[in-house]
Each structure stands twice: as structure tokens, then as C-alpha cells.
Amino acid sequence: MTTLTGVTDSATAKGEQTRELILSTALRLFREQGYGKTTMRAIATEAGVSVGNAYYYFGSKEHLMQAYYDHLQAQHQEVVDTILAEEKVFTRRLGGVLHSWLEVARPYHEFAGTFFKTAAEPTSPLSPFSEQSKPAREASVAVFRQVVDGSDLKLPAELKAELPELLWLMQMGIVLFWVHDDSQDLRRTRALIDRSVPLVDRLLRLTRIPGVRGVVNDIVGLVRSVKP
Amino acid sequence: MTTLTGVTDSATAKGEQTRELILSTALRLFREQGYGKTTMRAIATEAGVSVGNAYYYFGSKEHLMQAYYDHLQAQHQEVVDTILAEEKVFTRRLGGVLHSWLEVARPYHEFAGTFFKTAAEPTSPLSPFSEQSKPAREASVAVFRQVVDGSDLKLPAELKAELPELLWLMQMGIVLFWVHDDSQDLRRTRALIDRSVPLVDRLLRLTRIPGVRGVVNDIVGLVRSVKP
């Protein structure tokens, strides 16, 4: 563990280690028995620390969840980099990114509902719209900017600038669907992606039709006005 | 309180009364101090019953919330009936329905987040997608079927049949926005509605353009395949 400030390095090293221990224990228990059935006491015991100590590093049980989400996103980013390096066709890039998210998140599908539950609360720092999760959100949007920018897609600049945010919203919708999807092997979510992606592609091509252009501009304007 | 079965009438009358008492007390406290700060003990005490008794009528604190939601929806339905009786223009019907929902739900805006929190959980019976809330959901979709059917809108039958469900989804989106909206007097949500409604109208008119027709059919097909 190397940091920029050599002074605090060793000072934080111990704490950092404990933090990691608690976090990994929590994630394991979440996966093994679900979020609801995992108690803070169990996490602490299993990690060999006191309950209070867990709260020293994580303000709440939800914060442990947040940490998991960061972890998941980092993993996804890695996979995405590999995919996007090799593929230039827009639909395949988008489909690849969405499907790979499913892959990465699969082990957590069972208790993902709980994550969404907390995420939906506007006052929660975990809300994807909150100020605190802005970095995570922007990283997520950035993935879709990668998708768009490196692709063969030809679009008016205005739309192209707004598109990543729209695709992010699309993914939010897919995740919402995924959370509720209890079909075998997530077949339904996969089908949703496979049907949505070409649809998005066709929608984007429609913007060339003159009558459509105006509506698209309105949509872009609406999204833009709604953002801050 | 008159019921169809005279025999059980007086038998249930007492319980029904207690139930109402607990419910109204809970809603009042929710409004006065928010959902989170209202304890089951406080509800019970204020209603003059024991904690256990509250649980006899409502399986959980969330069920009290569910009851509130039903209440809100019934209120909205009333207002909607008035509006739709007088207005035939599609955009005004849709706008009226959406704005009146804001009006009805206003007193609960502060703690609505908590409702959404529980609603987002897929395993929760309160989830708008759950089997248990099917009646409530269908009632909600029915409102939008009213909006469409009684309007001056001219559409292909296929789209017209699917439209209420799509408008319901649109409202879900608006409610999600509303939950996170802390602007003065809900200005931002109002603006969202005022910009979205004409946009929807224009989108629907676009379906007359031949090149657009195919995409619309695909969208309808996607929505249909995703529903069950």
C-alpha cells in the first residue's frame, strides 16, 4: 500500500488493513447468506473485531453495501476496457457493456434488491442521484461515453453529447428489471438487452429523418434542463 | 359500516373500527414527523392501543405505508374522474392527471422517499411489480386507459392498446423524479411534466411517418414481451 503522503502511510496502514478485512468479510457473508440475514455482529465476529470497530470504518451497514458497489463497478470497468478495445460497432459495444455488467454482478443478484432498496431512498448517500455518489455515477456515465466515442456511430453533436447520459438511464432501467428478474439464468434480462440494443440503434438512425429531428432536440433539451 | 354479510357485520365492526383508528393515527404521525421518526410504539400509544394490537391489523410498519398508498390512489381516482369528464384533448388530459397526482401526494412528499425505498425492493409485497400489488397497479394503469380512450387521440390499435402501460411507466419515472425533487414548491417536477406531455404527444404523432412505424412496432413488441 503506497500513498502520496509518506508520513501518514504507515499510520493508516494498520487501519486500512482492518478496513479491508471487515469489508471482505462482509461481502463474503452477504454473498453466502444474503444482506438481510447477515448481521453486523456476525460480520464483526467473523472478522475477529468488535461491532463498534466495524462502525469505526463504515458508518452503517449500508456503507458496506456502497463499498461493494464500488468494487463491482471497478471490476466492470476492467472488463469493459477489454471489450471496447476490440469492438467498434456501436450495437456490439453497447450490448457487450450491458451483458458484461450482468456477468460481473451475477454473484450478487440475490441480494441486489436490498441494494436497490437503499439506493432508491433520496436521502440516502447511496442514491445514484445523490451528491455523494456523484463520482461513482460519473464513472458509470463515462463508460457509456467510451461506448459512444469509440464507435462507428454518426450523430449530430448535440445528441452525441447527451447520449451517454441517456444510455446510463437505460442501464438503470435494465438494472431495475434485472433486480426483479427471477427467471432461470436471467434469461429475461438477457432478452431485454438483446432486443433493446438494436432498437436504440434504429432509434438513433431515425434522427436523420427531418420530422424526427425536432422531437429529438426537444428530448435533448428536456434531459438537459432536468439534469442539475 | 354496512357489509353484505349481516352476520359478520357486528363481529367485524369492532375490529374494523380499531383498524381505522390505528391507520389514521399512523398517517397523521407520518405526516407530522415523517416515516422514519414515527415509531410503532408512538402510533400504538397515540391510538390508545398496544403495540401488539397494531401488528394484529398490519403485518408490519410497511403495511401501514401500503395502506396509505391505497388511500392516496383512491383520492387521485376521484380527482381524475372530475378532470377527465370535462376535458377531451389528450395533452390536457394527461397533464391534468399527472399534475393532480402531485397535488394529492403533496402532503406526503417529505416521507415519500421511504415509500419508494420499500417499493424498490423486489421481494417486498409493496413493490409496484409484485403480484400482491397487482390490483393497485392495474387500477393505476386503468387511469391512463381512461386518459387515452376518452381522448381525441388517433392511433393505430396496437399502439393504443399498449399506450396506457407506457404512460404508467412514464408516471413511475416522474414519481421517481418527484421523490428526489427538493425544489421550491416542486417547481422542477412541474416543469418536467409540462415539457414531457407535449413531447409525448409529438412522439405519438410521429408514428404516422412510415419509417418510424417499424420502430414503434418493435417497441410495442418489446414492451409486450417483457410484461409477464
Add this chain to the structure above:
DNA sequence: CCTCAATTTTGAACATGTTCAAGTAGGGGC
């Protein structure tokens, strides 16, 4: 090695949603 302040750790105490075994009330059948 000693001191001291900051960091880390502890576990008991607290708040609150929920459960449950036990009690009460009332009415129908005899």
C-alpha cells in the same frame, strides 16, 4: 525509555421493528 496526543478498539447500552404466549371479551349452543 518516557510522554502524550491521535488513532484505533471495545462492549455494554440504547432504540426500535417484530413476535408470541397468555389473557380478555363476547356471543352462540345447550
Add this chain to the structure above:
DNA sequence: GCCCCTACTTGAACATGTTCAAAATTGAGG
């Protein structure tokens, strides 16, 4: 009038997230 059954009511006990004052540890400076 008594019994019994169902519906209802109770409050103490429980489970679990969270807090906090106090104790332990650490590392830098002397």
C-alpha cells in the same frame, strides 16, 4: 347460566442496527 370458540388485545421479550464513553494501542518527539 354455563361452556366454548373465535376474535381481539396485551405487554414483555427478542433481534438487530447504532451509539458512545472508556480503554488500549501506536508512533513521534524528547
